[in-house]
Each structure stands twice: as structure tokens, then as C-alpha cells.
Amino acid sequence: xxxxxxxxxxxxxxxxxDSTDFENLTFGKTFTDHMLECTWKDGSWSTxxxxxxxxxxxxxxxxxxxxxQAIFEGMKAFKDENDDVFLFxxxxxxxxxxxxxxxxxxxxxxxxxxxxxxxxxxxxxxDWVRHGDGLSLYxxxxxxxxxxxxxxxxxxxxxxxxxxxxxxxxxxGDVRVVIATEYxxxxxxxxxxxxxxxxxxxxxYPNSLAIQEGYQQIIWTDAATHEYLEEAGTMNIFVRIxxxxxTAPHNDRILNGVTRRSIIQIxxxxxxxxxxxxxxxxxxxxxxxxxxxxELFGSGTAAVVVPIKGYxxxxxxxxxxxLENSYSNQFKKALVDIQYNRxxxxxxxxxxx
Amino acid sequence: xxxxxxxxxxxxxxxxxDSTDFENLTFGKTFTDHMLECTWKDGSWSTxxxxxxxxxxxxxxxxxxxxxQAIFEGMKAFKDENDDVFLFxxxxxxxxxxxxxxxxxxxxxxxxxxxxxxxxxxxxxxDWVRHGDGLSLYxxxxxxxxxxxxxxxxxxxxxxxxxxxxxxxxxxGDVRVVIATEYxxxxxxxxxxxxxxxxxxxxxYPNSLAIQEGYQQIIWTDAATHEYLEEAGTMNIFVRIxxxxxTAPHNDRILNGVTRRSIIQIxxxxxxxxxxxxxxxxxxxxxxxxxxxxELFGSGTAAVVVPIKGYxxxxxxxxxxxLENSYSNQFKKALVDIQYNRxxxxxxxxxxx
Ligand SMILES: Cc1ncc(COP(=O)(O)O)c(C=O)c1O
Ligand SMILES: Cc1ncc(COP(=O)(O)O)c(C=O)c1O
Numbered sequence: 001x002x003x004x005x006x007x008x009x010x011x012x013x014x015x016x017x018d019s020t021d022f023e024n025l026t027f028g029k030t031f032t033d034h035m036l037e038c039t040w041k042d043g044s045w046s047t048x049x050x051x052x053x054x055x056x057x058x059x060x061x062x063x064x065x066x067x068x069q070a071i072f073e074g075m076k077a078f079k080d081e082n083d084d085v086f087l088f089x090x091x092x093x094x095x096x097x098x099x100x101x102x103x104x105x106x107x108x109x110x111x112x113x114x115x116x117x118x119x120x121x122x123x124x125x126x127d128w129v130r131h132g133d134g135l136s137l138y139x140x141x142x143x144x145x146x147x148x149x150x151x152x153x154x155x156x157x158x159x160x161x162x163x164x165x166x167x168x169x170x171x172x173g174d175v176r177v178v179i180a181t182e183y184x185x186x187x188x189x190x191x192x193x194x195x196x197x198x199x200x201x202x203x204x205y206p207n208s209l210a211i212q213e214g215y216q217q218i219i220w221t222d223a224a225t226h227e228y229l230e231e232a233g234t235m236n237i238f239v240r241i242x243x244x245x246x247t248a249p250h251n252d253r254i255l256n257g258v259t260r261r262s263i264i265q266i267x268x269x270x271x272x273x274x275x276x277x278x279x280x281x282x283x284x285x286x287x288x289x290x291x292x293x294x295e296l297f298g299s300g301t302a303a304v305v306v307p308i309k310g311y312x313x314x315x316x317x318x319x320x321x322x323l324e325n326s327y328s329n330q331f332k333k334a335l336v337d338i339q340y341n342r343x344x345x346x347x348x349x350x351x352x353x
Numbered sequence: 354x355x356x357x358x359x360x361x362x363x364x365x366x367x368x369x370x371d372s373t374d375f376e377n378l379t380f381g382k383t384f385t386d387h388m389l390e391c392t393w394k395d396g397s398w399s400t401x402x403x404x405x406x407x408x409x410x411x412x413x414x415x416x417x418x419x420x421x422q423a424i425f426e427g428m429k430a431f432k433d434e435n436d437d438v439f440l441f442x443x444x445x446x447x448x449x450x451x452x453x454x455x456x457x458x459x460x461x462x463x464x465x466x467x468x469x470x471x472x473x474x475x476x477x478x479x480d481w482v483r484h485g486d487g488l489s490l491y492x493x494x495x496x497x498x499x500x501x502x503x504x505x506x507x508x509x510x511x512x513x514x515x516x517x518x519x520x521x522x523x524x525x526g527d528v529r530v531v532i533a534t535e536y537x538x539x540x541x542x543x544x545x546x547x548x549x550x551x552x553x554x555x556x557x558y559p560n561s562l563a564i565q566e567g568y569q570q571i572i573w574t575d576a577a578t579h580e581y582l583e584e585a586g587t588m589n590i591f592v593r594i595x596x597x598x599x600t601a602p603h604n605d606r607i608l609n610g611v612t613r614r615s616i617i618q619i620x621x622x623x624x625x626x627x628x629x630x631x632x633x634x635x636x637x638x639x640x641x642x643x644x645x646x647x648e649l650f651g652s653g654t655a656a657v658v659v660p661i662k663g664y665x666x667x668x669x670x671x672x673x674x675x676l677e678n679s680y681s682n683q684f685k686k687a688l689v690d691i692q693y694n695r696x697x698x699x700x701x702x703x704x705x706x
Contacts, residue, residue, distance in 0.1 A: 026502075026504075027503075027504045028414070028502045028503035028504040029501075029502045029504075031414060035413060053413070054412075055410045055411060055412050055413075056410070056411060056412075056413060057408040057409070057410055058408060058409060058411060059407075059408050059409075060388060060406070060408075060409060060495075060514050060516050061381070061384060061493075061516055061518075064417070064418060064423075064550075065417060065423055065425075065495060065497050065550065066423070066425055066493070066495060066550055066553070067550055067553035067554055067557075068421050068423060068549070068550030068551040068552070068553055068554035068555075069554045069557070070417075070418055070419070070421060070554070072418075072419055102558065103558055104554050104555075104557065104558065105554075105557035105558040105561055138503070140414075140419070140503050142413075142418060142419060144418050148382075149379075149381045149382045150380075150381035150491070150493050150516070150518060151379075151380045151381040151382075152553050152586060152587050153557070154557045154561065161413050163413050163414055163503070165414075165503060180542075182542055183542040183543070184540040184541060184542035184543050185540070185543070186540055186543070187537040187538070187539060187540030187541075187543060187576035188537060188540075188576050188577070189533075189535055189536040189537035189559075189576055189579075190536070190537050190538070190539070190540060190555060190576065191551075191554075191555045196421070196551065196554065196555070197417075197418065197419055197420055197421030197551065197554075198421040198544075198549065198550065198551015198552070198554055198555060199421070199551070200419070200420035200421055200505050201420055201421035201422045201423070201457050201458075201498075201544075201549065201550075201551055202421075202457075202543060202544045202549070202551060204420075204422070204457065204458035204506070204507045205455065205456055205457065205458040208458055208507065223540035223541050223542055223543065223576065223577070224541065224576070224577040226542075233505060234505050
């Protein structure tokens, strides 16, 4: 690692920690004492600043408001019983962040700015990482175009920032989904594989239609034919047909999830037959009809593993069976045990702070 | 019109007008003395505030930075020889703005907030509208999600703003284009028809590849096959084959341009045969090869009408002929004459402030 960027630390005078209610956390609403900020200008990155979490001043002509150059990552820090703090596969997020940056014509963030900055920040606010089931510190690195001006061209100035939010498990209640037959999230040759702000805004309205129908989420299909399974708004999707685990291959429309990748590995470690290939909705419906469709679940950093209880596709609806020893439960337990340092780390996924 | 929203005006003490060099304007870099701001919260719009142009304070967790709910419009105000100021088809922009808002799960902006606010603002800064060829005031209404929090869901708070920038003609120099064969701008069932910030960020990287090859712009084709003409980054595209004018129909992938619509009308008024239909790149290449391809040009508010001098499609390149009395020149003149009140306004497009 190349440590060329200095880190300047300005600590808060009064921590908000004591006044934070860890029993009642709304996801993404509470932030820790500090944040990280680093500016790209004239082709280079500034000193990394770690300073009190607080507002920034931006002009209304700031390019991010007009042309949407904005990318982010979502990761978590976990604490074990000895008060040791761990990140989970952070390098994967850094690599994906820079893939997103490239696709959005934004500068790549050097490893020392992203990774050393992140570790320093998490370490400084390590009392905000709590142990206990479902508790973690959600980490949100992001980058925005910060140049002023309303001409449609890539910005010449950017801000890379990290904010952190203490979190409890994300999804509550049953999740039933609508499989998309009209709207789409991403085009071939588009930015679906990037963790770009614009992808999420594009998904909200179709998702709200699913919610109006009494479902919780929309599951995306390919824009060209709506015949193949893609992913959910913030999760990759797995299908279990018989004892086989299926998930869409990653391509330029689908976010290549770290959780997805980890589950595929865990499944293989457990001797489960996994196929990364195009999965047609037709195949899923047929399996549902003949009793072979055992599980549907989503995977993502925020939600970890989320069993899907039922789905709707055009006029067809299906309720998934309740399984005793579901794959999704096994995967979730295996993953969380690694994350919280309760199980051996065979693949070197944990990074101790 | 329903005037339910009050407008509160706070004027600048010292105008920047005298220190502004109207001879040397970079597009979108200089802003007038005032801006408009109106906030949506708890289901309703606040008082419309017109106040000095200046920075706003936002938290780093502001949703627009993370989930990209951001839309805008681009319009212009023109001044005639009597110092009267006109908008051009502003109602079309208001309607399109709200169509974008709906697709991005954002609240619609009432006519009195958008239109009366805009007129009041333009009137207050009317000395910033100059007459003289190519001079205009570029108007930028936009809306951003302003709620704080990093959970992926539509925001519950929004800011609608208008900023204004004095402008000279936008494009300088020749424009040659690359026709997209790999990347795409929008998906079927996606947000291409919306003036959403995310669409522009998605186009910058592919456009930068075109620039690296020595071209100025990329022309988008349909994501599914790359066989049909769509539009450019900030312009709709017209093709003249023989004496016939062709342009892609508007659909959910293409921005339905006000300039495009006006040119179609002007062409019809001139007795030109216009077809809004799918135009295949193959048809364009064939016409180029047999001498029937007379013109290619872009249309948009910022650039008005921009003749395209040449194009590249895979390995095929073509230079357009230089025409004496081109359609693009005739359309530009006809349009600009209406905008600057130098020609009768047959269709009721001008709105006097
Ligand atoms: C669109 C989308 N798909 C999938 C995922 C899952 O990715 P990961 O497992 O890396 O969190 C995310 C992120 O949470 C996402 O935003
Ligand atoms: C993607 C895109 N296409 C076309 C246009 C042209 O639209 P209008 O003529 O309304 O300016 C614009 C806006 O300038 C645009 O951003």
C-alpha cells in the first residue's frame, strides 16, 4: 500500500454517543461523531480530513444536483465479544467503488485514501460499534461531483466522503415481491453494475407501485425481454429449485454483490450445487407449479439474507413453503458467524481494525 | 391558475451585474443575483422564496447524494429590441418537469410555484437578459431530495429551486459524432424520457470515449439492438434523407425535446415532409453511401440547432456535404426569430414577462 495521503484528524469536543439510543435505531438516520472528507481537484487528492460529522456548504449549481455523478458503497463493521472490530471484505468494496467511479467518469479513489481513511475513521468511532445480535456499524463511503456549473459535462472537482451509522437488522416483517414485467432498472451497456445514485432513483417509482399492491419490493428482470431474473433494489436474488441454488450471472446490468459472492462460496463449501446462469421467470414459475421451487431470497450488506415469502408475476401468485432447515437460514448463520468472529475465517474475509 | 403559494422576495444589496463580462461567458458558470427556493415537506409546498443566489447547507447524508432523486429543466429567456423579455413555451417545460418528478417518485410542482415563481424571478433579474445575437438567459429549474438518511427509499423532503445563468451560443466549432454500438443511455421501461440527473452521469464515460477518438459527441442507439437512432447527450437528432426530415419517435427512452417539437412544427409549416418514426442506422448508412443523406443535426434549448459535420459507426465514417440552404440553418433562423420576437408567433409559443 502506498501511503501518500496524510490524514488530518479533528476530534469532536462532545460525543453524541451517550445520547444515542441503540435500542431504537432507524436505519441510516443516526450518524457517528466523525466523518471523512477528501477532495479531488486539478488531478489530485487532497489531505484526508477526519472531522466532526456535520453539514457541508454547496452551491445550487453544484454538478451532482444536475448531472448525477454520485456513487457509493455500503459496508459494515462488526464487534466480537472481546471488543475487537472487524470489517468484512472491504477490499471488494473499494474495487467496486472504483469500477463505479470509472463508469461515471469520476476519478478513482486511491487505496490509502479509501482503506486507511476508513480504518482510521472506524477506529476513532469504535465505541459506536456494538456487539449483540444484528448490531453493526453501517459504513457509507460515497463520492459526489462538487464543481459548480450547469454545463452537462463531467465535473473537474469531486468530494469523497465516509459517514457511518449504527444499525440494527434492516428488514422487519415478511417480504413478498412483484416480478417486473414493464419497468426496468438498467440497460445493456448502461450503469446497472455501478453503485450509482441514479440507479436507485430510477427504481423508486416502480417499487412504489409494488408497495401499493401490498408487496414490499420489486424484483427486476432484463429490460429487453422481462424474461430473465436480475436483482432487487438493494439485494441480489437467489432461487432454490430442488436442492440446486441458482442466481443470475453478473453482467453490466446487475450489481455484483459482496454478499452474493460470499453466499456462493459458503454454499460451495457446504457441498451445495450452485449455478450462476440466466434464470428465466418461466423456469421459476414452472418450478413453483410442480413443487420444486423451495426458496427465494435476497442478499445484501444492509439486509444480509432475506427470505422471500411469496411473489407475483403478471396474474400468477405463489407462496413459498416454510422450510425447517432452509438454505437461507443456514447461509445467514454461516455468514454472520464469520462477520462477528464466531466462526473460523477460512477465506480471509475478516479484516481486523 | 391557482395562486395558493405566496412569494417572499429578499433582494440583494449589491448586484453583480456591473462586474459581469457578457462578452466572455462560459456556459453555466455565471449566475444572476437571485435564485428561487421552495421546500416540500409533510405533503405540501412552503412559501416560495426568491433570495440572493448563494450556497445551501446540506448534510452529507442528504438523500440526493446517495439515491439520485434529482431532476431539472433547461429553458431560456430572450430580450427583444424594445427590452421586452420572453419565455419560450415554458408550459412545456413545467409539464415535462412533473413527468420527470413522477417517474423519480418525487412530488409534482404546482403551476403557480413553477410558473409564477419563474416569471417573478426572471422579471427581478431582467437586466441580466441581454439582447444581441446568441445572448439569452438560461433558466435552470431543478428539484432534489433533501431529506437526510442513507436508507434506500424515496425522500420525504424536497427542494425545488431555480437558478439562472446568462448565456451565449453553446456550441463552438464543428461537431462530429460517434454512433453508439456498445454503451447505452436508457432502458425500455427506464427513465430515459425523464430529465433526471442520473441519465447524464450515465452518458459521460461513453461520451468521453468518443472525445478520445477525436469526436465531440456520442449519438445513442436503442440499448436492446443498437440498430435504431435515439438522441444525443443533450439534443434530439434529426436526419434529412433526400428532402425528407426524419426523427426518432418519442418513447420512454428519449427526452421529448421542446426544440424538437418546435422544429417539427416549423418544418411542417414550411411544407417539408416530416416523419417521426424509428430510423435505423442501416438506413442512414445506406443513404450516406448512395448520396441521399443530406443533413444530420441536433436540437436542444442550450444549443438550439447544431449541424453535424460527420459521423462514425463501427469502422464506417462519413462526412456530410456542405449545403447552401440547409434545413438546419432555416430551422435555426425561424426558431430564433420567433424566440427574439423578430417574427410573428403563429403558434403562441412566446410568453411575455
Ligand atoms: C442494487 C443492489 N444490488 C445488490 C446489492 C447487494 O450488494 P452487497 O452484497 O455488496 O451489499 C446492493 C447493495 O447493497 C445493491 O444496491
Ligand atoms: C437528453 C436530452 N435530449 C434532448 C434535449 C433537448 O430538449 P429541449 O429541446 O427541450 O431542450 C435535452 C435538453 O436539453 C436533453 O437533455
